Amino acid sequence: MNTTDDQASTQLFEKAEKIYPRRVKGNFRSLKWVAMIVLLGIYYGAPWLRWDRGPHVPDQAILIDLVGQRGYFFGIEIWPQEVYLLVGVLILAAVGLFFATALLGRVWCGFACPQTVWTDLFVWVERFVQGDRNARRKLDQSKWTLEKVWKKSLTHSIWLVIGMLTGGAWVFYFNDAPTLFDHIIHFDVSWTVLGWVIALTLSTYFMAGFARENICTYVCPYSRFQSAMFDKDTLIVTYETERGEPRGKHKAGTSWEGRGHCIDCTACVVVCPMGIDIRDGLQIECISCGLCIDACNEVMDKVGLPRGLIRYDTETNQKARQGAGRTYSLDISHRKASDVTSAVTEPAVVRQPAIKEKIRWIRPRTIGYALILSVVGSLMLGAILTRADTEVNVIHNRAPQFVRLSDGSIRNNYQIKVLNKSHDDRHYQVSAPDLKGAQITVLAAGDRPVEQIDVPANSVGEFRLMIVVPPAGSDADKRQDIAIVLKDSQSGKETFGDSYFAR
Amino acid sequence: MSNKPSDKNSAKNSADKDIDEPTGVETTGHEWDGIKELNNPTPRWWLIVWMITIVWAIGYWVVYPAWPTINGHTKGIAGWTQYGKLEAEKAQIDARQGEWLTQFRQSDFATISANPEVYEFARAGGEVAFKENCAACHGAGGEGKVGYPNLNDDDWLYSGTVEGIHHTLKVGIRSGHPEAHITQMPAYGPMLKVEEIDDLATYVIDLAKGDKAVQTPAHIRGEALFAANCVTCHGEGGVGDRNLGAPRLNDAIWLYGGDREAVVQTITHSRAGVMPTWENRLSEDTLRQLAIYVHGLGGGE
Numbered sequence A: 001m002n003t004t005d006d007q008a009s010t011q012l013f014e015k016a017e018k019i020y021p022r023r024v025k026g027n028f029r030s031l032k033w034v035a036m037i038v039l040l041g042i043y044y045g046a047p048w049l050r051w052d053r054g055p056h057v058p059d060q061a062i063l064i065d066l067v068g069q070r071g072y073f074f075g076i077e078i079w080p081q082e083v084y085l086l087v088g089v090l091i092l093a094a095v096g097l098f099f100a101t102a103l104l105g106r107v108w109c110g111f112a113c114p115q116t117v118w119t120d121l122f123v124w125v126e127r128f129v130q131g132d133r134n135a136r137r138k139l140d141q142s143k144w145t146l147e148k149v150w151k152k153s154l155t156h157s158i159w160l161v162i163g164m165l166t167g168g169a170w171v172f173y174f175n176d177a178p179t180l181f182d183h184i185i186h187f188d189v190s191w192t193v194l195g196w197v198i199a200l201t202l203s204t205y206f207m208a209g210f211a212r213e214n215i216c217t218y219v220c221p222y223s224r225f226q227s228a229m230f231d232k233d234t235l236i237v238t239y240e241t242e243r244g245e246p247r248g249k250h251k252a253g254t255s256w257e258g259r260g261h262c263i264d265c266t267a268c269v270v271v272c273p274m275g276i277d278i279r280d281g282l283q284i285e286c287i288s289c290g291l292c293i294d295a296c297n298e299v300m301d302k303v304g305l306p307r308g309l310i311r312y313d314t315e316t317n318q319k320a321r322q323g324a325g326r327t328y329s330l331d332i333s334h335r336k337a338s339d340v341t342s343a344v345t346e347p348a349v350v351r352q353p354a355i356k357e358k359i360r361w362i363r364p365r366t367i368g369y370a371l372i373l374s375v376v377g378s379l380m381l382g383a384i385l386t387r388a389d390t391e392v393n394v395i396h397n398r399a400p401q402f403v404r405l406s407d408g409s410i411r412n413n414y415q416i417k418v419l420n421k422s423h424d425d426r427h428y429q430v431s432a433p434d435l436k437g438a439q440i441t442v443l444a445a446g447d448r449p450v451e452q453i454d455v456p457a458n459s460v461g462e463f464r465l466m467i468v469v470p471p472a473g474s475d476a477d478k479r480q481d482i483a484i485v486l487k488d489s490q491s492g493k494e495t496f497g498d499s500y501f502a503r
Numbered sequence B: 001m002s003n004k005p006s007d008k009n010s011a012k013n014s015a016d017k018d019i020d021e022p023t024g025v026e027t028t029g030h031e032w033d034g035i036k037e038l039n040n041p042t043p044r045w046w047l048i049v050w051m052i053t054i055v056w057a058i059g060y061w062v063v064y065p066a067w068p069t070i071n072g073h074t075k076g077i078a079g080w081t082q083y084g085k086l087e088a089e090k091a092q093i094d095a096r097q098g099e100w101l102t103q104f105r106q107s108d109f110a111t112i113s114a115n116p117e118v119y120e121f122a123r124a125g126g127e128v129a130f131k132e133n134c135a136a137c138h139g140a141g142g143e144g145k146v147g148y149p150n151l152n153d154d155d156w157l158y159s160g161t162v163e164g165i166h167h168t169l170k171v172g173i174r175s176g177h178p179e180a181h182i183t184q185m186p187a188y189g190p191m192l193k194v195e196e197i198d199d200l201a202t203y204v205i206d207l208a209k210g211d212k213a214v215q216t217p218a219h220i221r222g223e224a225l226f227a228a229n230c231v232t233c234h235g236e237g238g239v240g241d242r243n244l245g246a247p248r249l250n251d252a253i254w255l256y257g258g259d260r261e262a263v264v265q266t267i268t269h270s271r272a273g274v275m276p277t278w279e280n281r282l283s284e285d286t287l288r289q290l291a292i293y294v295h296g297l298g299g300g301e
Helices: A003-012 A027-048 A083-105 A107-111 A114-130 A134-139 A147-173 A178-186 A191-211 A213-219 A221-229 A290-304 A315-323 A336-343 A364-385 B006-014 B045-062 B081-107 B114-134 B162-171 B193-213 B217-229 B260-271 B284-295
Strands: A062-065 A070-073 A074-079 A238-239 A311-313 A390-396 A410-420 A425-433 A440-441 A453-455 A459-469 A480-490 A494-502 B027-033 B034-038
Touching: A027 A062, A027 A083, A027 A107, A027 A147, A027 A213, A027 A364, A062 A074, A070 A453, A083 A107, A083 A221, A083 A364, A107 A114, A107 A221, A114 A134, A114 A191, A114 A213, A134 A147, A147 A178, A147 A191, A191 A213, A238 A315, A311 A336, A336 B045, A364 A390, A390 A480, A390 A494, A410 A453, A410 A480, A425 A440, A453 A459, B114 B193, B114 B217, B162 B260, B193 B217, B193 B260
Parallel strands: none
Antiparallel strands: A062 A070, A070 A074, A238 A311, A390 A410, A410 A459, A425 A453, A425 A480, A440 A459, A480 A494, B027 B034
């Protein structure tokens, strides 16, 4: 190790340089605009969708009712007891992400991640007010003129308004949107709502306005463990080194012989929202947004070379190409005859057909992810489709386990919780068919007959039961497994709650 | 920073100035095994925070109780005390319970047991009070133990109605309260012979067996003894007498155990369990809630 290395190694901190992404046009940029409009449209609009569930129940299509302890998602309704479905959703989300990554690389990062989408929106605002890359950079470096003041304050005001709308939309998912909106415009909101709006306003403002790509590079765990999902057949943004190098400035009209196609215009670098040079190869910062592809294609069009110097490709294809030498499939019809005939560095390989480029979509990895997705998906579908609208939980009293009465008969006490998940009031009849001669009494105020346990719609009824069984011989089981049966008085449907009877 | 060397030792200082080579920072001159301490100033942000905390502390002394004085402590202009906080929180709880508590106070037991909401309110309060005051003897669920009645069953020494339970709770048993249940079974040890007690025990144990009892000679002798000594209080056939707190003997429930040894012990020495009076220890509200809770354990009449 020499001294320079020593000195370099003491430099542990590098100040992050501000990135000024330049505007770019192209297919991927258009895709990103579409993704942004659709995703933000869903985020801001979804709470306003209505879904008729009948009386007693909210009519908001997507609602997390924390006070009422219910989750609504269109036709699906979730009680706290069914939060395991949320686990399923999280597994689906995670494995879905892995699946997409294995196939297409970090498309989530590049097109759909909220961090990317909001940052994109904020950069758009920045450009709208302050101008493109160079104008923004100049403005940042300039003194505090009146122009700078108004441009900067306008940018930050718009950012804050977007942040506020983001926080505002968030709280609508937890409250009835029209009602809450009415309260908000009358400044009549709870501190909880206000707190969330403020928190999300500020977090959006800081995340998309300031932290930006640093979140992806330093904070987000996903960008770090992406490499675990990548393989040689994953689509990544690549620079075709074989074709591009040696790079160098190119004067119009001069020959392309003996040099690469990269004209070192740095268009791919200045448009990059992550501030990297894709020509250095795959990097942990790369979010696969494809903006450098757009930028490079634009330049290639201008200099009259085929597109695709930077493009989505797999490592397998890259390797194959390298092995075959410079075998890029080049449409050379438009080039001057002299160029073609005297292809110097590559011994006539240009003429050969390009290597067969293909993407292996079906691989053990993708099959595995697809399998997990379908298994979890079908389990969840099954759970949702077979969901019972009555559930009964039986808790056997343990202090004491049982009581001996004067005539020698044995009594057990139970607490039952009856979940009526339907949207109608229900009446149930309680019985314990496993116990011979059992007498069941409901312990409650007033005379509540066992035949008539009422549970209002969409609620949980709690009842205390006494079951008395006549004296049995000493050979009777100390502990007998029983089921408490609730029979719906109208439909006759029976619901079972498992418990036991102690002697 | 302001350590300007005085004239006297300036020459010495400048010569002594020990500059750490890699960082270019002066050291304090302290050295431990070749390791020197750099004389870096405290970070500015730290200094500012420290000063703010000093100002904060002074403000705290003014607002809150802080310093001990000879006969107490400084009170602070906010007048805050922990007791005050406790009282305020208690008032909050009372306010939360307010509506139910008012309804509960205005209703008699019959009204309460017909109103599910007030009933559950009372029961919940009773459950808490039970766990705090009664569970030590009667068990967490009122299941009792030897000498301490099980409150879940349908056998009551005095009364199983909610009013009766309330009264028992209030006055206690042999508690010294003027109205307490004080009836007492005599010890038959000095009055009967050992064999007679044995026969009596046979009869009493047979009483609990009901029809299944065998008419042994001991049983028949015991029956005669029972008629002569016990029937006044325990009644014909051992049906018991709640006015006297005389337990029913012809059932399956024993307070002190139903084996021969325990029964002989009871007859010979008598038993005199004690339950304290709760009249002045718990509020009337709590007593009534307790009565409702115990009554609702399953054996209430």
